[in-house]
Structure formats: structure tokens, C-alpha cells
Amino acid sequence: MIKKIYTIESGCFNPYQNMGLEEYLMYQAGEDECILYLWQNERTVVIGRNQNAWKECRTKELEADGGYLARRLSGGGAVFHDLGNLNFTFLARRCNYDVDKQTDVVLEAVKRLGLSACKSGRNDITINGCKFSGNAYYSTGDCCYHHGTILMHADQEQMEKYLHVSRQKLESKGVESVRSRVINLCDLMPELTKERMAVVLKEAFAGRYGLPVEPFPGERLEGGEIRSRAAAFASWEWKYSRQIPFSDEISRRFSWGEVQLALKADGGRISELILHTDALDTQLVTALTEALPGTQLTKAAVAEAFRRIPAQNRLQASMKDDLERLLGLLL
Structure with a gap:
């Protein structure tokens, strides 16, 4: 049973540092705790754990423009992150891990903004049939997390420039391009800011769990271990995986x-x-x-x-x- 809920926000925009902290926090969530982690990456394509980097991302263009390729621990498809996107992660032990409850926090947060959203398909949250949040999930042993995107004013031209989405996938969604699949919340609420989005997420988190939100204790953060995990995410071997000739x-x-x-x-x-x-x-x-x-x-x-x-x-x-x-x- 959850007795404490914490939030922590990253002040860093480097994807490897943010993913290192995310993995670290997964192991820090206690048996009666749930953590909401909020973070942003600057010009990054994040691919799923089992995806082929070169088939999902135009890596040369991304890196030439100073962007980052990152591979996450969870499955699912490739997504584009920039500072117009706010990422969230719920971290909890398996006995407290509830994807529906966690998704309700995002739905309630959007509702507090005066917008109506719904869960769609296997892992999307949509408004008017367009995705503004893609979700993915990971667990190891007793430790679990659920993370996702919230598109506020993401650069859709760059999203389409760097993501290489197969024609089959687009056709399965009934759309012609990456851009036509997604929506920015600022298209519906121009005054929305990252700060306001973070506030309503925390309010919805407290409301859904019926507990006061507390800042995650700084003394429980071990900088050396977080940096070590970040270095692993930044390594060429993890990002691109070993390539061998296949018959x-x-x-x-x-x-x-x-x-x-x-x-x-x-x-x-x-x-x-x-x-x-x-x-x-x-x-x-x-x-x-x-x-x-x-x-x-x-x-x-x-x-x-x-x-x-x-x-x-x-x-x-x-x-x-x-x-x-x-x-x-x-x-």
C-alpha cells in the first residue's frame, strides 16, 4: 500500500543524464512509495529497447544538428523530444504498480486544464483522435516504471525530419505523415506552459492517490551511481547495438x-x-x-x-x- 508520494524534477536537458536518473529512481522507490519524475530532453530521438536505430531515426541529420540519439530500457516505438515536450515517469514497486491509476493522473491533469483526453490503442493518450502522449513500460524484478511524453509545443517539423516512420505503420493509423498523428496541447490552449503542466500533474497525482506530494529527499540521490548509469546510456554500444552481417x-x-x-x-x-x-x-x-x-x-x-x-x-x-x-x- 502506498503511504508516501514524491515528485522530483530534472533541471538537466541531457537525455543520458535524465535516463540515468530515471533508472536510479526505479531502484529507490520503497515498498510503500510512488515517485513522479518530470524531465525534458533537448532535440532527442528516443528509440525503444529493441529497435534498429538506423531504421527508426535519420541519425546523420540528427547528430549534424547537434541532437542526441537515445535508447531507453522500455519497449515501444521511437519518439521525438524537445523542450516543447514534458516527460513523466511513475516509479513504484510491483505491488503498487498500477498502469491504469497512473494513466488516470495524466488524464486528470489534462482535465484540470479544461481539455478532454482518453486512452487509445495499446499505449497512446489522445485528444480528438490525435496523440499527445505516448507511453511505455519497464520492469525488472520487483521494480517498475511507466513513462511517457506530453506534447505541449513540440517542433513538429523537426519531429518529421528526424523520425523515420515506416509507411506500414502510418497506414495502420490511417494517416499520411508523422505530423498528422500528433497534436500539441498548445494548439488547443496557447497559454499553456511547462510550469503549468507540471503543477496540474502534481495536483492530479495528489488527488488520485489521496496523499500530499512531497519533494523526493535529496539525500537519497547518489551522484556517482547516477553518472555511471548515464554513461551506460550514452555509450555507442547501447545506443546502436552490435551490427553483424546476416544471411x-x-x-x-x-x-x-x-x-x-x-x-x-x-x-x-x-x-x-x-x-x-x-x-x-x-x-x-x-x-x-x-x-x-x-x-x-x-x-x-x-x-x-x-x-x-x-x-x-x-x-x-x-x-x-x-x-x-x-x-x-x-x-
Whole structure:
């Protein structure tokens, strides 16, 4: 049961520092605590944990313009951050982690501004059918977080310039461009500021949990550990991942997300496999990429490898079936 709720705001605009603090806070949330972390990144494309950086982002243009590429721990798709966007993260232990309740905080905050929003699809919050908040989720052991964007006056021209969204994904949303999928809250409320948005989020947080909001204790922040985590997020290896030559590649879009599957074979067995996807579920992807190398290149052997990987829910079962069929097309 949550007995204390805290807020903390980052005064830094560097994505690696902010993501390092986010990961650090995840481990700091006590058994009876929930933390709301607010932060902003300057000119950044953030890709999901299992996405291919080069396919999701025009990295050369972004870096030439002084921007940042960042890879987060959670799944989902690529998003653009600038100072016209406010990011939020709810951090709690598993026993207190409630995505619906946390989403209600964002919906209530927008309502306090006089706007009506709703949750849409697998992870969006929309107004008039247009997204202003994309959400993603991560957990490890007993520690969990739920984070997302709030577009206030984000530069949609830069968003479209740096994001490389597949035609299949746009068509699945019934739109022609990245820009037509999203809306800035300032389009509906021109006087909205980041400071006002932060205030209503904190008010809604207190109201939904029925507790006073307290500043997160500064003495619980360990600068050295936060910097170490930030350095890991800034590393080339984490941002871009290892690239190897593959003998076969295939891509498809499913109801749960897009996927690009690539494998390398050696001696009649799968020697390397990478699965790029914007699926929100990261655990199944990790399990598959660890289990399949060494498997014989036969449908029977691959099917047996898939059977050994447990599906924790209906979504994972559906993903397993789709991925097994997709891999089968390469055999």
C-alpha cells in the first residue's frame, strides 16, 4: 500500500543524464512509495529497447544538428523530444504498480486544464483522435516504471525530419505523415506552459492517490551511481547495438507491433539472431534472442525452441505464434 508520494524534477536537458536518473529512481522507490519524475530532453530521438536505430531515426541529420540519439530500457516505438515536450515517469514497486491509476493522473491533469483526453490503442493518450502522449513500460524484478511524453509545443517539423516512420505503420493509423498523428496541447490552449503542466500533474497525482506530494529527499540521490548509469546510456554500444552481417532478414507488421527479424546461420544452425521491434513487451524478445542461437535450421527444431519459452499472458502467446511463423518463412 502506498503511504508516501514524491515528485522530483530534472533541471538537466541531457537525455543520458535524465535516463540515468530515471533508472536510479526505479531502484529507490520503497515498498510503500510512488515517485513522479518530470524531465525534458533537448532535440532527442528516443528509440525503444529493441529497435534498429538506423531504421527508426535519420541519425546523420540528427547528430549534424547537434541532437542526441537515445535508447531507453522500455519497449515501444521511437519518439521525438524537445523542450516543447514534458516527460513523466511513475516509479513504484510491483505491488503498487498500477498502469491504469497512473494513466488516470495524466488524464486528470489534462482535465484540470479544461481539455478532454482518453486512452487509445495499446499505449497512446489522445485528444480528438490525435496523440499527445505516448507511453511505455519497464520492469525488472520487483521494480517498475511507466513513462511517457506530453506534447505541449513540440517542433513538429523537426519531429518529421528526424523520425523515420515506416509507411506500414502510418497506414495502420490511417494517416499520411508523422505530423498528422500528433497534436500539441498548445494548439488547443496557447497559454499553456511547462510550469503549468507540471503543477496540474502534481495536483492530479495528489488527488488520485489521496496523499500530499512531497519533494523526493535529496539525500537519497547518489551522484556517482547516477553518472555511471548515464554513461551506460550514452555509450555507442547501447545506443546502436552490435551490427553483424546476416544471411537472411524479414519484416512484418502485426497487431502488437512491427518487427524486423534477422539471422545468421553456421553449420546448419542459427548462430546469431537479432529481433528489432517496437513491441511494448521486452521480456519475450530477450527470451527468444537468448534461446534460439544454436537451434537447428529446421521448422521442427525451431518449434521445439519456441515451446520451451513460457508465455506469461495472451499477448506473449500471440507474439510467439506470429514470430514462429515469421521465422519459419526463412527456413
